[in-house]
Amino acid sequence: MDQAWSRPVHxxxxxxxxxxxTVPSTxxxxxxxxxxxxxxxxxxxxxxLMGPLVRDGAIVFDRIENAAELPRGMRDIQSPGSYRxxxxxxxxxxxxxxxxxxxxxxTFAPEEVLWQVVRDDSGLHFEPQxxxxxxxxxxxxxxxxxxxxQLQKAHFxxxxxxxxxxxxxxxxxxxxxxxxxxxxxxxxxxxTGDGPDAxxxxxxxxxxxxxxxxxxxxxxxxxxxxxxxxxxPASTAxxxxxxESSRGASDAQTRKLPAxxxxxxxxxxxxxxxxxxxxxxxxxxxxCTAVCPSCFCSAYEPRPSLDGAESEQVRLWDSCFSxxxxxxxxxxxxxxxxxxxxxxxxxxxxxxxxxxxxxxxTGCGRCISWCPVGIDLTEEVASLLxxxx
Amino acid sequence: MSxxxxxxxxxxxxxxxxxxxxxxxxxxxxxxxxVDIVHFAEAGPMDEDEPVAVALVEGSINTEHDLERIQRxxxxxxxxxxxxxxxxxxxxxxxxxxxxANAWEAAIYARPEVLDSLPTATAVSDHVxxxxxxxxxxxxxxxLLGALRDLLFGVAPREERRPLCMECKRSGAVCxxxxxxxxxxxxxxxxxCGAICPRKGRACYACYGPAEQVNAESLGxxxxxxxxxxxxxxxxxxxIHSGAPAFQAAGKHFxxxx
Amino acid sequence: xxxxTTLPMPAQVKERIQESADIFTLRLQYPDLAGDQRYAFxxxxxxxxxxxxxxEVAISxxxxxxxxxxxxxxxxxxxxxxxxxxxxxxxxxxGVRGPFGVGWPLAEAEGKDVVIITGGLGCAPVxxxxxYIFRRRERFGQVTIMQGVKHREDLIWRERYDQWAQQxxxxxxxxxxxxxxxxxxxxxxxVQLFDRVDLQPDNAVAMLCGPEIMMKYAIEALxxxxxxxxxxxxxxxxxxQCGNGLCGHCQxxxxxxxxxGPVFRYDRIAEWFFRKGF
Numbered sequence: 038m039d040q041a042w043s044r045p046v047h048x049x050x051x052x053x054x055x056x057x058x059t060v061p062s063t064x065x066x067x068x069x070x071x072x073x074x075x076x077x078x079x080x081x082x083x084x085x086l087m088g089p090l091v092r093d094g095a096i097v098f099d100r101i102e103n104a105a106e107l108p109r110g111m112r113d114i115q116s117p118g119s120y121r122x123x124x125x126x127x128x129x130x131x132x133x134x135x136x137x138x139x140x141x142x143x144t145f146a147p148e149e150v151l152w153q154v155v156r157d158d159s160g161l162h163f164e165p166q167x168x169x170x171x172x173x174x175x176x177x178x179x180x181x182x183x184x185x186x187q188l189q190k191a192h193f194x195x196x197x198x199x200x201x202x203x204x205x206x207x208x209x210x211x212x213x214x215x216x217x218x219x220x221x222x223x224x225x226x227x228x229t230g231d232g233p234d235a236x237x238x239x240x241x242x243x244x245x246x247x248x249x250x251x252x253x254x255x256x257x258x259x260x261x262x263x264x265x266x267x268x269x270p271a272s273t274a275x276x277x278x279x280x281e282s283s284r285g286a287s288d289a290q291t292r293k294l295p296a297x298x299x300x301x302x303x304x305x306x307x308x309x310x311x312x313x314x315x316x317x318x319x320x321x322x323x324x325c326t327a328v329c330p331s332c333f334c335s336a337y338e339p340r341p342s343l344d345g346a347e348s349e350q351v352r353l354w355d356s357c358f359s360x361x362x363x364x365x366x367x368x369x370x371x372x373x374x375x376x377x378x379x380x381x382x383x384x385x386x387x388x389x390x391x392x393x394x395x396x397x398x399t400g401c402g403r404c405i406s407w408c409p410v411g412i413d414l415t416e417e418v419a420s421l422l423x424x425x426x
Numbered sequence: 427m428s429x430x431x432x433x434x435x436x437x438x439x440x441x442x443x444x445x446x447x448x449x450x451x452x453x454x455x456x457x458x459x460x461v462d463i464v465h466f467a468e469a470g471p472m473d474e475d476e477p478v479a480v481a482l483v484e485g486s487i488n489t490e491h492d493l494e495r496i497q498r499x500x501x502x503x504x505x506x507x508x509x510x511x512x513x514x515x516x517x518x519x520x521x522x523x524x525x526x527a528n529a530w531e532a533a534i535y536a537r538p539e540v541l542d543s544l545p546t547a548t549a550v551s552d553h554v555x556x557x558x559x560x561x562x563x564x565x566x567x568x569x570l571l572g573a574l575r576d577l578l579f580g581v582a583p584r585e586e587r588r589p590l591c592m593e594c595k596r597s598g599a600v601c602x603x604x605x606x607x608x609x610x611x612x613x614x615x616x617x618x619c620g621a622i623c624p625r626k627g628r629a630c631y632a633c634y635g636p637a638e639q640v641n642a643e644s645l646g647x648x649x650x651x652x653x654x655x656x657x658x659x660x661x662x663x664x665x666i667h668s669g670a671p672a673f674q675a676a677g678k679h680f681x682x683x684x
Numbered sequence: 685x686x687x688x689t690t691l692p693m694p695a696q697v698k699e700r701i702q703e704s705a706d707i708f709t710l711r712l713q714y715p716d717l718a719g720d721q722r723y724a725f726x727x728x729x730x731x732x733x734x735x736x737x738x739x740e741v742a743i744s745x746x747x748x749x750x751x752x753x754x755x756x757x758x759x760x761x762x763x764x765x766x767x768x769x770x771x772x773x774x775x776x777x778x779g780v781r782g783p784f785g786v787g788w789p790l791a792e793a794e795g796k797d798v799v800i801i802t803g804g805l806g807c808a809p810v811x812x813x814x815x816y817i818f819r820r821r822e823r824f825g826q827v828t829i830m831q832g833v834k835h836r837e838d839l840i841w842r843e844r845y846d847q848w849a850q851q852x853x854x855x856x857x858x859x860x861x862x863x864x865x866x867x868x869x870x871x872x873x874x875v876q877l878f879d880r881v882d883l884q885p886d887n888a889v890a891m892l893c894g895p896e897i898m899m900k901y902a903i904e905a906l907x908x909x910x911x912x913x914x915x916x917x918x919x920x921x922x923x924x925q926c927g928n929g930l931c932g933h934c935q936x937x938x939x940x941x942x943x944x945g946p947v948f949r950y951d952r953i954a955e956w957f958f959r960k961g962f
Contacts, residue, residue: 092600093599093600093602093605093627094600094605094606094627095600095605097598097600118603118604118648119604119607120601120604120605121605136600137595137600137601138598142598147595147596147597147598148596151690152690152691152692154692154734154736154779156736156737156777160694160696160715160777161692161694161736161777161778161779162694163691163692163693163694163779164691165690165691192930193930195929198689198928198929198930198943200690200928200930201690304937304955307959307961317641317643317644318641318644319641319644320589320591320613320614320639320641320644320645321589321637321639321641322589322591322592322612322613322614322637323588323589323591323592323595324591324595324601324613327591327592327595327596328595333930333932334931334932334933335925335926335930335931335932336925336931336933337739337740337925337926337931338584338739339737339738339739341575341579341736341737341738343453343456343457343460343571343574343575344456344459344460345575345578345579345736345737348736348737350740352931353596354592354595354596355592355931355932355933356588356592357932358589358639359587359588359592359638360587360588360638360639361587361588361923361933362923362932362933363922363923363933364923365921365922365923366762366763367762367763370922370923370961370962371961373639374639374641375961376960376961377639379961380935380961380962383937384935384938387938388935388937388938389938390938391937391938391939392938392940406604407601407604409591409601409603409604409610409612409613409645409648410644410645410647410648411648575737576738576764579735579736579737579738579768580768580771581735581738581764581765581767581768582764582767583764584739584764
């Protein structure tokens with residue numbers, strides 16, 4: 038059993054994130070009033086910039102232009118089934134944990150056209166979706182979501198079966214990550230080994246300190262942008278503060294998943310009575326699968342024009358909680374909530390090991406906060422691992 | 427090739443679902459090229475008894491005359507669609523099924539005996555076979571046209587079975603229940619409306635009727651946790667679709683005080 | 685990336701055969717015969733057939749892989765797409781993505797006895813196997829073909845079974861729950877046929893396709909007769925929408941049936957097989 042992944046990611050300490058072969062580039066220091074320079078250079082080469090902002094009571098990712106739009110001093114209070122924002126007088130811009138979405142919709146779109154078809158007298162004429170996504174830079178991505186992006190890449194970019202839509206979006210994406218300094222009560226990335234610092238997969242990673250930001254490159258493209266800003270190297274004291282911030286973010290997490298491969302343990306508990314106990318609470322609404330950064334299920338639907346001459350084939354996010362997901366000729370393989378929840382959890386924490394070599398959970402905690410009835414994955418796992426009374 | 431005939435019938439309703447057709451704009455102009463509309467009182471054509479391929483039926487069944495007319499419509503239609511909440515579950519009017527209709531009539535009308543009114547407001551499917559139910563108060567044009575297109579292709583219309591939350595999340599809306607303790611019915615409500623209310627920060631009030639899986643007990647308990655009394659929870663279920671069995675049972679359960 | 689797996693190719697219905705009241709075969713042809721790999725498939729693989737504006741459905745390829753002109757899909761009209769497809773006529777067009785998945789273990793079966801057990805339309809995905817074997821008859825040992833249906837009228841391709849029964853070292857046994865006075869059919873289910881055939885497990889492979897409950901009992905019967913689970917092969921059916929292992933609908937435990945199957949060696953799926961919810 039490989040337990041290497043189940044350590045927290047601390048970049049400035051001794052531990053290195055899983056998959057990281059090289060020591061990160063020497064961090065440089067960006068004073069707070071120079072952040073706009075970074076944003077401007079991210080928006081260079083015609084890129085649109087996506088970043089965190091407050092909308093409808095949550096921190097969401099959307100188009101931004103100026104550093105002034107970032108959620109200064111905003112703090113989040115999360116618990117099972119609950120998410121609140123609170124304004125503080127902190128000057129920090131990233132002192133919050135993840136909102137309902139971040140990267141996933143940018144690479145695996147909630148709805149997108151895969152191909153079009155036209156019917157005429159000579160037959161059917163299929164055309165792949167040709168539109169190119171706009172080049173995009175995104176700032177504020179956390180370690181859990183970067184790890185989930187690696188999982189999504191493992192799924193969508195399998196050799197010989199690369200998904201063109203996912204590939205097109207990813208190719209146009211420049212990722213600026215932020216080390217998490219203020220995890221929510223629902224976070225447990227330290228136990229899955231996917232945070233709180235940003236692991237591999239970013240172009241630039243940023244550590245927010247009281248006095249400003251430390252920047253490090255994760256790709257040649259990121260290095261180029263950092264170099265263009267001509268910033269001084271971070272001081273030893275700043276690096277120390279970053280390491281402390283990271284350890285603090287790790288230590289602050291109270292929830293956790295067992296640091297072991299749960300594959301056999303969960304599959305062996307297919308008939309555990311606790312599944313029925315969860316099903317009494319679960320609404321089968323699919324919110325957990327929608328907010329999960331690694332959930333990848335989708336449905337294919339035709340959208341014909343009214344005259345029937347043309348049609349689009351649309352792919353939309355689906356969920357293992359839906360009827361259609363396991364539908365076989367009108368009779369779903371999973372016809373009740375117990376079986377659907379079991380499918381979700383065993384796939385996430387057990388099936389993923391067979392499919393992609395690790396658990397499908399990166400500890401972001403969204404499924405806990407955004408479950409309307411506050412079902413807590415970490416608690417359910419603990420109950421399932423107990424022998425039934 | 428002759429175009430299939432279409433009729434739009436109205437029973438007790440506000441006409442809002444017929445507007446799903448009338449509000450189509452330019453798309454409405456395409457319809458006559460595809461179907462022959464023989465009866466649509468609100469739009470002009472009036473030939474109620476013409477046999478048709480597809481009948482769209484709006485409204486709930488409330489009178490002796492309704493009972494007779496819905497049978498006639500069924501006989502004259504190859505394929506019958508219940509259009510919207512009233513036709514599909516009895517709609518708002520079905521709320522009176524839980525009250526003493528005669529007492530109300532006596533209290534309101536000077537001469538209640540002139541009314542031709544059944545004691546209950548019921549769904550079309552309580553009286554005749556319905557081939558497709560389009561939920562919603564009102565239905566939306568996209569679903570209606572999708573169903574018509576499928577019928578023109580000669581196939582059964584695709585039925586939406588997902589809960590509203592899935593559509594809401596795809597739209598990028600922030601969950602009002604989680605951020606603000608809104609008593610949002612999205613988790614137990616059928617998708618299809620485009621998550622109009624949650625996208626405006628308002629709680630869904632279940633105008634699309636029950637989703638495929640309805641865990642009313644769990645959602646209701648959550649609402650109680652927000653401070654709702656059992657009667658208030660019951661009213662969340664007994665509103666637009668009190669006549670839908672899953673919501674009927676849920677409301678009774680909470681009203682019964684467990 | 686193979687475009688045939690993400691973008692449908694137009695194919696024309698060259699012939700439509702009504703096999704029974706609700707089973708029909710579409711014989712399809714791609715319009716241009718120019719080279720490339722589009723006809724290459726292995727018995728047991730499937731295509732995603734697209735009905736214009738209506739949707740896609742996974743259907744196994746039943747024709748001979750060596751037929752370079754046409755490829756056949758035998759379909760039961762059970763859902764909205766397949767019922768719509770049943771209305772297709774010669775000259776109409778469909779879209780085709782594929783072929784997808786892993787087919788039957790033909791190389792592994794060489795030099796061995798082959799037992800083929802099917803139920804209902806489960807016979808369709810193995811017709812190509814049977815044809816393959818009889819074209820290379822000397823490479824295989826005893827061939828036993830067992831097929832069961834509910835009603836006599838569901839037993840399509842009767843003449844093919846009769847022809848196969850004439851082949852050397854071949855046994856064909858047919859059963860129907862409701863044989864309707866047809867003396868050539870055993871009255872009962874396919875598992876009850878086991879008492880009427882002589883199966884030698886020592887050097888044999890079994891291939892099964894049909895309803896899971898049928899396969900479950902057939903597997904039990906085979907294992908009782910000494911067949912190891914590593915020489916049983918089953919073809920699974922799940923909700924396949926993409927064919928590429930992307931959409932997630934067909935997962936059975938950690939397996940993507942569309943990509944890792946639909947044909948599996950039994951020991952590799954035993955953990956999930958016939959377990960409710962997987």
